[in-house]
Each structure stands twice: as structure tokens, then as C-alpha cells.
Amino acid sequence: MSAVSASRTTAALAVENLEVAYTVRGIDRAVLRGVSFSIAPGEAYGLVGESGCGKSTTAYAALRYLPRNGKIVRGRVLVGGDDVTGMNTSQLQRFRATEASMVYQDPAQAMNPSVKIGRQLIESFTLLGQSKPVAAKSALDALRRVRIADPVRVMDRYPFQLSGGMQQRVVIAMALACDPKLLVLDEPTTGLDATVEAEVLDLVRVLREESNAAVLLIAHNLGIIRSLCDRVGVMYAGRIVEEGPSHQVFDDPQHPYTVGLLRSLPRHGVRKTERALATIPGILPLIGTDLPTCVFVDRCPLADDLCRDEVPPAAPVGTEGLRFTRCHHPDRIHELVQAPPDVPIGILSSSGANPEVLELTHVSKTFRQRNVNIPALVDVNLQLAEGETLGIVGESGSGKSTLAKTILGIESADSGGAVSLDGHTVAPNTTGRSANDKRAMQMVFQNPDSALNRSWSVRRILMRSVEKLTGIKGDEANARVEALAAHLRLTPRHLDLKPRQLSGGLKQRVAIARAFAGDPRIVVCDEPTSALDVSVQAAILNLLADLQSEEKTSYVFITHDMGVVRYLADRIAVMYLGRIQEVGPTDDVFNGPNHPYTEALLSAIPSVDGEPTSRIRLEGEIPSPANPPSGCVFHPRCPRVIPGVCEVSEPPLREVAPGHAMRCHIPIEQLVELQRKPLTV
């Protein structure tokens, strides 16, 4: 690991005391408050921090691409010694064409939807002065370089015809066209599935070895930063508050904010029964706030008068000169790290002792599209006990959301299957369900922005749910709304605000309050925290666990985040192509033995703790549900496939231990043996 701090002259990127402001309603509001860092050629530097901290602004400012209302107020950006801040338009174009490139979040949007991949890629090369035929050849080579299997065919496709992983490879190929000195990756894997994310990260790692580009990686996922970056800068409110080699910063944080971030992550296999997650109380200061103080002062447990009066200087950490922290009290950090463990959230007796709330027997869901049957759920059998959380994991397209909708009756299950609530079979569709059945099952969505009516106040949103679900009206309903809000730690002041006036975490609280308005038996949560920052996520997870222990509500919790599901779920079901491939108690699923698909999913997670994981790479894409593979549907991608067996017949869901079942032909003893030593593929 090259952790040598880049000296100013040789740095691939040097950001010097950069201040950026956005003009809002005629006033310049500071976003970056003096950011300085540098990256050596071939080095990878990560910026982390919660949304709004300025990490993306820093990246875009480095390439002089700011929104119309943004401007660089002070400071310089040097790439390979050239001052980007002073370039004129044509110099800037030349610079972007030849010196620096960027890879974006959401590759589907990053490419022109109506131009073929080939033309978009060739354009990157003709900009370097290559003739069309030469550029076409370079484009093919570029696709091979990012390990695209059939480059000739891909050249002739449109972006929407490629999967997310392929799209991101093409964007990376475009970015590498000029062999850049600086490569900026802005959340390159956010929104991609864990297995695809792992592929893209592997590719970036390999490409780094092939080129000498300096990498600036923006990510909110600390595990990705750790697995890819030599050094990391932790940003808060437009300043870098801590910097150092990434393994040192994550293993031994020296700033209260870094400590807070790390402590709010569900890690080390912690479970809701052991302790609540730590949160960072308070919110990020608004942009433009005058901060002649420590930027973190309002949320810091160590803050004193010194912190309120003076901007802390960068205090060196250790003797090697590789690290600094902007904290007045680095000597007291250990108090935070060693803070007593939080109280456990109410512990429920083991799930077996509780009565069953929900049962799915032989539930299938087949969609019909253009006269083709598309099985989205195939013979799903599940039970959910009172007060239990069932985690549902799987890649996109695995049928997680269809399962949720089928339980709730938004989609009706095919005939032959049954959804039972508290022992009685309910109608497959909401319209056929009684008011009481509807009240008993509620949902919390991923994006509270689109789940809440924007033009209604919080009070009106909750009032309507209370009235609709319980039939209570008038003052009584209002009293209930207020009690509900208090229960969800919303203050009376919040009730009269509109959703847009609330932060993401508060909006999600309102959405949860809405679901709880009628004392539900079951709440289906579809990725409820994936749009939230980690400290807010921790607060929401704590809230969900609290509510569950008080109300004995059962959760069906859909997520792609293995850390979250491990924290919250009592049992986990792993889905692939509409089938449950493995289901079992959380500990069993995490400790193994596992279905080979679960094994691959688990190995794909980049860990913030840098735990050694031998990566299992899944070849190919999820097959189309309209045309599932023969036999075991996972066999074309399975690294442990038994030829002659797996493609012939589909294995049944067999119980391998009490409550732990999987759909695999390999005998359990053999799986235990196989998974003891890491697989090398």
C-alpha cells in the first residue's frame, strides 16, 4: 500500500484551500470551506461523509463542472501541475478530453439514450484526434479492456439494451479512453446489485494496476472506500475533518465524526437483541452557515468553548506524518470509542414460541406480457411469527418486491396458493380483503419523498391514515395522530410541516408512522433505509426494533444490505428468480453452510473492517424469468455446479438443520466441507 503523501509538484491532483459557494436567492452560500488534499499518480483517495457534506461538490469542482449557481470562491485545483481553476473554455475542453475523466452514479442515465454505444465510445477517441476508423478500433479495444465479452455486438447496441453492470463498464471504458491522469469515480456502484458491485470494483482494481491514473473515489459506503483506496478523507460540512491511510482511519478513527459514522454502522455481526446502534444526534449545518468554529461542534459529545470559538487546526496523528484530525481534543477520542455499549433493545423470546401471524403456502405469481408467461414467484412457502422479522435478500429481479406486493394484495397471487393472516386465508387482492385485513398489513417504502403526499401537512397525512384504517374520526383521531407522532419521536412542531420541509430521516419516520396508524400486525419494509445516510439509518433501524418490541409487530424486511439484515432480521430468506433458495435463522445463514448463491452474495460485500474475504465471482447475468434455466435455476452461474445433475432437475427446498432449508443438490455434509476452505475461481 503506497501511503506516501503526494508532494505538491508531482501530485496528480492537488486541491488547495478550495472554497466553493452556491448562489441561492442572490446570496452566496458556502459549501466547501477550505478543502485541501492531494493524490499522487497511481494512488487512490477516497472521500466519505454523509450527503450534503460536499464530497461530490469537491469532485465536480476538481473538473470545474459546477452547477449554474456554483462558483469557486477561493483556492486552486492543480491536475498534473496545471491550474484547472485558471483555464479558459478551450483549455478546459482539452483538459477534460485528455487529462481527466469521470465515472458516474447511475450509468443508465450517464449515456445518451438514443445513440449507439459504439458511436458514444468512438466519440471519446475522435476527440483525441484519431480518425474514425482508428477510433473505431480503439473503441473495440477499450471494450475488451473492461472485459466485455462480445464487444462487436455491444458496439451496435443502445444503452438501455445493456444491464447495469455492462453499462457501467462502458462508462468506465469511455473514461479510460484518454488514459487520464485523474479518474474521478462518483458513487460508481450505488444502485447496482451486490454481485455486480463486486464485479465493477474488481474491474476498477485491475485497471488501477494497468494504468497510472490517480483515483478520486466518492462513496458513502465505507466498505468500498476501504477495499479500494490507499488514503481516505472524511468530510463534514465542507471541510476534511480527518485524513489518513484508509485502514488506519477506519480501524482507529481520530475524529468524533468518524467515530460516530463507524459506530452507527451495523458491523461485527451485531444484532438488535444485543444493543441499539449508535446514532449521531442533530443534523448537518445548512449550506452557507457561518462556521468560524469546529464544523462538527453542534453534534459532538466532546464540544466545549474552545470548539465553539476556534477552527481546529489539522493536528497530526501518529509520528509518520500520514494522518491528521481537525479536532481540538484528539486526546479524548478514546472516551467516545470506549463509550459504554448502548442498551439493548427489548429482547423477544425466540420466534418459535410466538404464534404465527402470516403464512404463505404455495404462493406463485405469474405475469403475462405479450402472450408470454413470466413467473415472478414460484411456489413460495413462508411463515412469519408474531414479533418476528423476516429479511428478504436477493439481487434485483429476484422477486423480492413481487413477494411484498403479493403479501399485501397489491398483486394477486395465482390460484392454488394462499396467504393466511392469523390463521385465516385472506383474499388474494386488496379489494377483496376486509378493512381489518388491510389494516393489519401495511408497507414502508424505500423513497419517502414519493410515498408521502407533498402538498399535505404531516398531520393531514397521518390523520387520513388513522381515519381510513381505524374508522376513528374528529378529535379522537387527532389525539391518536398526536400520540402516534410522539411514539415515533416526532415533535408536535413536525406535525404542521409539509414533507419537503423535513429531512430524509424525518420523512421516513412519518412514512413509518403512517404504516403504524392502525396497529398493524405485519409491516412490509421495502429497502426503508437504503436512501438514508448511515447515522440516520441507524436511528430508523433502532426505531423499527423499538416499535417491534413494544407492539409485537412482525416485519418483512426487504434489503440488499447484508449488515442491516443481519442486525434486524430474526430469519432470512434468500431469493433468486422468484424462488426461495435458502431460508433460515439469521445466525445460521451468516455462519453457513450456505446455498452457493447465498455464499456468493455474502462474499460480495466489501467490508469496512477489511475482514479477509475470498471473493466468489458470479459469471453472467440473472437469466430472464420468462425463460428460466432448466433444473436448478441457479446452475448456469453456480461455481459449485454438478454437471449432469443440476441442469436436469430442480432440487427441493430441503431442511438441513432445524428451521434452515436450502434448495441445492449438493449434500449438506459436502457443502460444509466445500465451504470450509475458500473457493478460488
Added chain:
Amino acid sequence: MVRYLLRRLASAVVTLWLLATIVFLIVSVLPGDVGRRVLGPFALKEDVARYNHQIGTDRPLIRQYLTTIRRLFTLDFGNSYQTASSVNKIIFPALFRSGKLALLAFVITIPISIAAGIFAARRQDKPSDRIVVTTGLASSSIPEFVTAAVLLSVFSVHWRLGKVFANPPDGTSVIGQFRYLIMPALAMVVAYFGYITRMSRAGVIHGLQSDYARTATMKGLSKGEVMRRHILRNALAPTITVISVQIGYLFGGIIGVEKVFNYAGLGSTMLNAVTHKDIPVLQAAVLLVGVVYMSSTLLADVLIAFLNPRVRLETTR
């Protein structure tokens, strides 16, 4: 693509049939006796009855309906009640004249308003953008017959730059006809400039804020190249839809302008047919406007499919 077109054509035929049926129903529930209306209050009862028998209005409604529909397929709209000549002789020249005027109006409007939209989008919220937007809003809120009347009195009467009557005499050269048509065409331009400008401005602003425009900029393309190679193609689809709908309006809807310039287009023909209860002419005119409407939307859909591979490829399957 061929299948898509066939499907679109089939649905167009169904729509036309519905339109014909609705027109027929409205006409048949109109009170009064056709023969009496045509022959006048002093005609003999027997003459009225004979006339009704001759044109078939004494037969049961369903038979009349079937006859009407059958005639549609042969483009036979019958004879005008007013002049007793074939409806086709009245309606097709009128359609041709409306077409000429609409074409001229569009040839002027489309480039000007799309250019203005792009100009304004690139200067979003700056004074020049505000001027374009406000001008567009103002011009589209003036009724077109008022614009027509002003243009007529200022340019045609006072400065004698255009003609007062837009109908060119037979045998006028193409350039000569231009002098006759330019004033009514300008009135239409003023009416539609604002709308199309606003649409293209919105599309381009959306394109400028898109991620793919960011990618193109970061590749090192100049602003002009980003606009030409990446944004326009995606940004103009909604504008094309709007324009195509406007074509239908322009053929049938600009009665005010045609009236002011005394131009015998489809609009004035329809107005004339309504005031004189000339039902065959009215029926044919309404259907023709329907055909124009549908062809222009079909054309727009084909254009959009051409510009947007997603539409094209998904409709081919």
C-alpha cells in the same frame, strides 16, 4: 416497425369510423326537415317529400347510416345542399388552399421557434431568456384574428406590402402566391410561435440538465457539440408531438384568419356550411380535418420512433 405502422393505421381507421358515426348522429338529431330547410318555407309539401326521397333522408336512420359509411369508402360525400354540385369539388380545393397556408405558416414558425427555444434554454433565467419567454407568452395570448386584422390594416392596407384578399387569382405564379399568403401566414406564426418556443425551450433545458449532457461535457466536447450531437435529438421529441397536433388545428381551426383575409380554406368552408346547414359539406370537412389530424400525429409518432431507439425497438417486437 412495419407492424407498428399497420397497427397505428388500423387504429386510425377505427377512429375515423367513430368520427363519421358521431358526425352522422349529431346531424341526424338536428331538428327539422332537410328538404324543407333546403327548399325553403314556401315550397310545396310534395316537392319537399320528393326531394327528401331523392336524397334519401326519408329512409330509416340505420339505412341512411349504412349508406353514409359505404359512401365514405368511395370518397363520395354526395352533393352540397347549397350549390347542388359534388361536395368533393368544394372540399378538396379548400383543403388544398388550407394546406398551402398551413405549410407556409409552418415553414416560417418551426425554425424560428425552435431556434428561439434553444437560445432561451441556453440562457435560462437571464434577461434574454425572459424576453423570449414573455414575447412568446404575449404573442400566443393574442387571438389570431386580432393579429390578422392588425396585420391586414397595417401591412396590407397602409403599407401595401401584402394583399387584402388572400385568394390569389388562378394562374398566379408560386412567388406571386407568396405575396397573397404571407400576411395570413404571419398571423398564424404569431399565434403558434410562443407555444412551440416554450416546448422546445423546456425540452432543451431538460436535456442540458441531464446526466448524458454532463458525460458529453466531461468528454471534452464544446457546448455547441454537446447540443448538436447529444441534446437536440432527445430534447425535441415533445416539441414534435406538439407541432403535429398543431397541424391539425391549423388546417381546420384558423377560421378567424381565413375570414379576415377572405380566404376560402377549409375553415371558412366549414363555417359557411354551418351557417347554411349544408350538412354533406360539413360532414366531409369534419372528416377531412380528422384525417389530417390523424396523419400528422402518425407522422409525429414515426418521427419520434426514429429519434428514440427505445420506442422503435420495443414497438418492432
